[in-house]
Amino acid sequence: MTSNLFKRFLQLSPRFQFHAAPNARLFATAPSPTVRSPYRHLRTLALGGSLALTAYTLGAIYPHPYITFIAPRPAPGPPRDPDSPESIAYTTALEQSLQTLPLLTSLRNQPDAHEWYETRPYANYPDQVRVNNLTAGALRGPGKLALPPLVRARRDESEAVVILHVGRGLCGHDGIIHGGLLATILDESLARTTKAVQQMMGDPEAAKSTPVLLSEGMPPPPPKA
Template structure:
């Protein structure tokens, strides 16, 4: 275009034409934007990377819902609970029980001398143990591998029970059967109630449970019991199942009644099953001339 022609154009058209020329120059030097296909590849690679990372972390630290819905595979309880492998497993589990920080803490509390420890069924005759549910049928590695360890207050008003629940006592795989938890609560609550009844014999009249969270298998749990009231032949107790972190799993209230035929039952065997307080080995200190049997008529 000649200079004379440019001179004839209005000023605003000259500015517009210059702007268009600048745009053409800039577009010729600016690199082309990435294509949509390339952007899709980048997004796909990022998604795969995020998914791989999330999958790895999920496998290492599965969230509770995933662990519940898709439990890891586990072998069943051993067929022979008296095999060398089973015995070694039980001994290792007992060592872990004794080393639990919570148990060590309770043993070192200022009021520790007000409590005693006992192991139910440990002194129970074998001929009776084999036909008992928790001491016989459910006893062994993968189920109830250890006898419960009970720390009970000497006045029998409270108890703290340590148990290990194996993988073989599940309802849904990986989650302990609610019926088993009810059984364990019934037995531990009964011990506290019966210890406070006149004849030390009682039966379950009512057991009410509230399940608060799934109880996962292959872990130690703690059952805490507390005496609420005793009226004649009736005792009311409460209890709760917790994991070692203190999470409430199950809570219960129960009423136990001493039957009219209590005197006819084998209370001595019941005491062995429940776990008796250890006999005191402290020496008896006598004053000079003290009579150990004042009601006896001396000749």
């Protein structure tokens, strides 16, 4: 009876302009809890594991180039004997690749190519000096500094391009050339430029300085007036 009186009050009251549906329950009880499958989390875990395994397998078979910088694939070491037929074939193939580099071909075909000279430092370095030199001796060989550098420089020494091969045996982290070696190459390349400029200016101390990387093959100093 109380429920019927409350319905009539709602219908007659001007503040409540809605009608209760016939046989509607005014006070609904809480919804019954949803029963979840006990295997729901197991299915999610299995799906995630399958996706992860598939991604790992595809990444191992077809790695992105950036991934190989972080985790390069294992590679065989270079030939140990620099005079073996295998080493000679190795360096010969590298030399052919160097001579056909697009950059080098472009430099040789520039309109001002006659204003440049080309040299191969350390190609004729004396053995008695080479044996106690880091970049010309200890680091020379297949898998390291296998070829003499190739230098193209302007005759006025205002610009130079140095091309050299650095092998995988000179890595710090596998696949990444050791930073100290790169700093050494940069240091000695700049030393060559400094020495060449001093020599062109007629500085007598330039001829007395100790030969450094890439210093061999520079043009002779200008004749004194």
